[in-house]
Amino acid sequence: MPAKPPLEGLKRSIDKHRAKASRMPRDGFLRETFALPRPQARAKAREWLERWPKQAYWTEIESWCERPGDMIEFTMRRLPSAD
Template sequence: MRVPAKPPLEGLKRTLEKKRAQAEGARLPRDGFVRETFSLPREAARAKAREWLERWPKQAYWTEIESWAERPGNVIEFTMRRLPSAD
């Protein structure tokens, strides 16, 4: 009995690469949140966080500071997270 040949994988590889490129461009992880990371001096970081919370209110968009860390030179690195819409 003859064993069938393996199917070509080039089409599958192209499809996977295309989907992955689209996913990276969308910046929308599987959990549905939009994230943006900033690295700013302390006062500018406070202003940026306030700007996000005013633009996308926590009650509607679940906006929050997901993580933060203090870096040398009084710089704060933080990640803001929100839902893409208030629906």
């Protein structure tokens, strides 16, 4: 009876695929959350909207809230490509 092949490589590959799939939301949008002082938050949002225009990437501020110390926590979202 032949010896069983090692399955560690297959197990690593499956684990890597599952980890990647769990990070990518099902709706296809890429999201990034920031917590910055108000002026830097405005600059970061402007940077995203200039780099990935809303018309092509559906870029938007998905959610935001004020934190103590004039900090703004917000999540930007966009499509990965303009196709």
